[in-house]
Amino acid sequence: MQDTIFHAFINKVVAVLQESPDMLGLAVAGSWITQEMDAYSDLDLVLVSKTKLSTDPAQMKSVAQSFGNVLSAFTGEHVGEPRVLICLYGNPLLHVDIKFLTPDEFYQRVEDPIVVWERDEILTKIIQQTTSTWPYPDYQWIEDRFWVWIHYGALKIGRGELTEAADFLAFLRMVVLGPLLHIQNGNQPRGVRKVETKLPNADFEALSATVALLDKTSLVTSLNKAIVIYEQTRTVLFDSSVQLNSEAEREVKKYVAAIST
Known part of the structure; x- marks a missing residue:
């Protein structure tokens, strides 16, 4: 049933886009790529147009409203992506993220979305000519x-x-x-996304132990568990180019021990 809702919405979007010569293509990202959509999924759309729409939130919202009944919509500065319009549609209730790009911007991708409509194979050609790159953390930065x-x-x-x-x-x-536990297990570093199913039981249980009660003893225990996970993953993932701050590590561990008493 939910799968039918997603397809119906995409078909409606395509029908609207086909009427505008400015619109060049539509692709679907996120769980759609791996066929992991379920009743609790949102829909991640990538809309490519000749005109750069992402500099004008009002124009972005106007395009989104042409696809259906928008109950609420706002741009994604809080997740570092102002080119995304986060929408809640009604009838049916559906969360849809729409990323507004030009063809030049589509070259830089974190993943290869599924193209559902395009003019002159413009998106397909870009995907074939370039490689998507998922951003990985800088270990030295951490x-x-x-x-x-x-x-x-x-x-x-x-x-x-x-x-x-x-x-x-x-x-x-x-x-x-x-992210470090995901990388250690061969996954993309998507924060804590799907750690319940993507991590081995031992790693998930270790991560779960960092979820504390609002109690000093529990919080200190969880803080120490976090240190253990970091040290273990650091040993596996970091190479010799990462300079460890051993002095800061030593003094901070002493401080954590001191507040435990």
């Missing part, structure tokens, strides 16, 4: 920050700002622990 972050989390626990400390651990899972 190491340069990790022990400062751990110290920050310890400060919050020590002060009794337990909710902020719990939020910090969520940040650490999203930015460091989840």
Whole structure:
């Protein structure tokens, strides 16, 4: 049933785009590529046009409204992608992300979406001529920050700002622990996306142990679990080019031990 809803929406979008000479192609990204769509999926569309639409949110919304009943829509600055319009459609209720690109912008891709409509095979030719590249974290960037972050989390626990400390651990899972565990297991580093099914049980249980109660003892335990995961994944993934900050590591571990008492 849900699959029918997705196809019906895409067909409607294609019918609208075909009427505009400015529109060049439509592709579907995300779970559509791997055929993992389910009743809880959103729809990730890539819309390519001659005119650069992403500089005008009002124009982006106008295009989105031509596809159906938009209940709410906003651009994706909060996820670092202002070219994406995040839409909630009604009748049926459907979450749709629309990325507005020009052909030149389509050359730079993190994945190869499935082309569902195009003029003169413009998207297919670009995909054939170029290679998509999923962004991977910079290990040195992580190491340069990790022990400062751990110290920050310890400060919050020590002060009794337990909710902020719990939020910090969520940040650490999203930015460091989840991506490193994914990479270690041959997955794309998508934060904590689908860790429940993409990671081995032992790794998922280790990551789950960093989810703390709003309690000092629980938070300190989870912070130490985060350190263990980082050190283990670092040993597997980092090569000799990554310079470890051993002094910061040593002093921060002492501090974490001190607030544990």
